[in-house]
Amino acid sequence: MNDTFLKACRGEKTDYTPIWMMRQAGRYLPEYQKVRGNVTFLELCKSPELCVEVTLQPIDILGMDAAILFSDILILMEAMGAPLDFHEGKGPIFATTIRDAKALDMLVIPDPDEATGFVMETIRLLRKELKVPLIGFAGAPFTCATYLIEGGSSKTFWETKKLMYTQPELFHALMEKITEATILYLQAQARAGAQALQLFDSWAGVLAPCDFEEFAFPYITRILASLKSYDIPLIYFANNGATLLDYSVRSGADVIGLDWRINIKDAIAKVGKKAVQGNIDPFALLLPKDKLKSRIQNLLNDARGAHGHIFNLGHGIHQFTPPAQAKLAVELVHELSAR
Numbered sequence: 001m002n003d004t005f006l007k008a009c010r011g012e013k014t015d016y017t018p019i020w021m022m023r024q025a026g027r028y029l030p031e032y033q034k035v036r037g038n039v040t041f042l043e044l045c046k047s048p049e050l051c052v053e054v055t056l057q058p059i060d061i062l063g064m065d066a067a068i069l070f071s072d073i074l075i076l077m078e079a080m081g082a083p084l085d086f087h088e089g090k091g092p093i094f095a096t097t098i099r100d101a102k103a104l105d106m107l108v109i110p111d112p113d114e115a116t117g118f119v120m121e122t123i124r125l126l127r128k129e130l131k132v133p134l135i136g137f138a139g140a141p142f143t144c145a146t147y148l149i150e151g152g153s154s155k156t157f158w159e160t161k162k163l164m165y166t167q168p169e170l171f172h173a174l175m176e177k178i179t180e181a182t183i184l185y186l187q188a189q190a191r192a193g194a195q196a197l198q199l200f201d202s203w204a205g206v207l208a209p210c211d212f213e214e215f216a217f218p219y220i221t222r223i224l225a226s227l228k229s230y231d232i233p234l235i236y237f238a239n240n241g242a243t244l245l246d247y248s249v250r251s252g253a254d255v256i257g258l259d260w261r262i263n264i265k266d267a268i269a270k271v272g273k274k275a276v277q278g279n280i281d282p283f284a285l286l287l288p289k290d291k292l293k294s295r296i297q298n299l300l301n302d303a304r305g306a307h308g309h310i311f312n313l314g315h316g317i318h319q320f321t322p323p324a325q326a327k328l329a330v331e332l333v334h335e336l337s338a339r
């Protein structure tokens, strides 16, 4: 059992710096494409055997030190009653949007073992196979809310901010509901065997700090507090979150995920006795070998003072990344950080 990742999360000494990559199971791998060629994305998410297969791919092929459950943050939104579809090239689409009290009333707080039993089954199956720790996850409430309110991805978040500013009670009521569902969902993942849990807040960075504090932060702290008793590392990743770092530190997370826009040394100076995860620009995987090597070396040097460092990208791996480059990065991190 390779528990380097868990040790780093706890700030313990490790033989080398562990690495995994956000969105490490996915379209950049031909092996994933092959599985995905026979099923839709949602069918894949709901088939535990196939989820196990694609979760294992980046471990077996690239040598990652942690596995992340193959699923999607929007699976829980669908289980709450929001009809979800994924369109090729367009990303997620919700047929109905949540912008008024009537739509909000239609959302339910599902029993995670019933409504998302396939996720829990995937976790149980993976734990029998894996020789590295398994990370479970959910979307942070604000990020999930943007998809429900906009009906999909957005560039401006016009509808989200309109609801937030003009109907704050309704916005908070939606956040409450997502938060309750997320707590039950992540607790079920921990019971099923997840050995760490990550909250993905992909869109936190579009909020002013004062709005983040009022509309997003209280829900994150509530979720993380509800998971403390499971005694597994909790990771909070706010994408584009350099301006929100103080909140991440106070969120209750054990590990602070960092995107690439902040120098990891500056972040470490602020997080105190917490581990950090990150934070190379995902596109830096395109660098030629010598440049990638010095880039990784510099990051490892900058992270030397960390109370635990898990090497990762600053956001998800891009779908056109050559797998050989991802593999090279894994090898370089292992080689250059060996103690």
Ligand SMILES: Cc1c2[nH]c(c1CCC(=O)O)Cc1[nH]c(c(CCC(=O)O)c1C)Cc1[nH]c(c(CCC(=O)O)c1C)Cc1[nH]c(c(C)c1CCC(=O)O)C2
Binding pocket: 021, 022, 023, 024, 025, 026, 027, 036, 041, 068, 069, 070, 071, 072, 073, 074, 086, 090, 091, 092, 137, 153, 200, 202, 239, 316
């Ligand atoms: C915002 C968000 C989503 N999903 C997720 C986030 C947060 C992380 C981030 O910011 O990237 C999280 C996610 N999505 C997926 C995982 C699997 C585990 C992993 O390997 O990290 C995880 C952890 C699989 C996926 N989720 C999706 C795919 C591609 C689907 C396909 O095979 O066609 C995968 C492998 C689809 C997805 N899912 C989502 C979008 C916007 C899209 C379309 C854009 C895209 O395709 O990248 C919502």
